[in-house]
Amino acid sequence: MIDDWKFVKEVHKFNQLPNDSIPEFVFWGRSNVGKSSLINFIVKKNIAKISRTPGRTKSLVIFQLKNDFRIIDMPGYGFSKISKINEIKLDKLLETYFKKRENIKNIFILLDSRHLLKEIDSQIINQLNLVTEKEIILIFTKFDKIKSKAEKEKKYIDIEKIKKKLHKNVFNTSIKESSGIVLLKKFLYKSIIK
Ligand SMILES: Nc1nc2c(ncn2[C@@H]2O[C@H](COP(=O)(O)OP(=O)(O)O)[C@@H](O)[C@H]2O)c(=O)[nH]1
Numbered sequence: 001m002i003d004d005w006k007f008v009k010e011v012h013k014f015n016q017l018p019n020d021s022i023p024e025f026v027f028w029g030r031s032n033v034g035k036s037s038l039i040n041f042i043v044k045k046n047i048a049k050i051s052r053t054p055g056r057t058k059s060l061v062i063f064q065l066k067n068d069f070r071i072i073d074m075p076g077y078g079f080s081k082i083s084k085i086n087e088i089k090l091d092k093l094l095e096t097y098f099k100k101r102e103n104i105k106n107i108f109i110l111l112d113s114r115h116l117l118k119e120i121d122s123q124i125i126n127q128l129n130l131v132t133e134k135e136i137i138l139i140f141t142k143f144d145k146i147k148s149k150a151e152k153e154k155k156y157i158d159i160e161k162i163k164k165k166l167h168k169n170v171f172n173t174s175i176k177e178s179s180g181i182v183l184l185k186k187f188l189y190k191s192i193i194k
Pocket residue numbers: 029030031032033034035036037038049050051052054055076141142143144145173174175176
């Protein structure tokens with residue numbers, strides 16, 4: 001398949017979203033988890049900004065492959081110094097998007113392989129479960145940062161535990177190495193054919 005990706009738009013309000021039924025895959029996670037890098041790798045273009053000052057934008061950024069499907073780059077969470085972990089609330093735009101947007105195919109929560117599931121990620125997943133029944137899938141990023149073989153093996157075991165505990169599908173990825181991302185791309189293509 002030819003990767004004919006384009007940037008569609010950045011939206012600040014629910015009613016600015018495209019009015020059609022093209023499926024949307026949502027990419028979300030803590031600031032700096034590697035969301036934009038992963039999106040760039042998937043679309044094979046530098047269209048998602050790699051941030052050096054994370055956590056500023058509160059908008060949804062939309063990318064689209066032909067008329068087949070979209071990737072939605074959500075604003076990263078967990079950056080604000082004021083938000084206490086037990087006070088996590090979804091931003092209004094995000095809440096409306098998750099509640100009302102029928103285009104959503106599934107939601108990917110990105111987790112840094114070094115830190116795995118942090119308290120804030122669990123909180124976010126709980127919040128999501130309150131507003132949507134769409135499938136949540138975990139993507140562990142920056143796998144190349146796990147250096148030793150022993151460390152890697154321990155990670156696989158820990159990831160397996162998280163997978164079982166949360167009943168979620170998982171992908172392990174690294175932008176330094178394509179195999180994990182190839183599996184993820186296959187999953188995206190396959191799920192829109194179904
Ligand atoms: N080594 C390594 N670094 C990564 C990987 N993914 C992202 N990064 C780095 O992590 C930082 C944050 O990435 P970014 O994509 O901007 O994260 P975002 O805030 O979630 O969009 C950048 O310096 C990236 O180069 C990865 O798979 N491996």
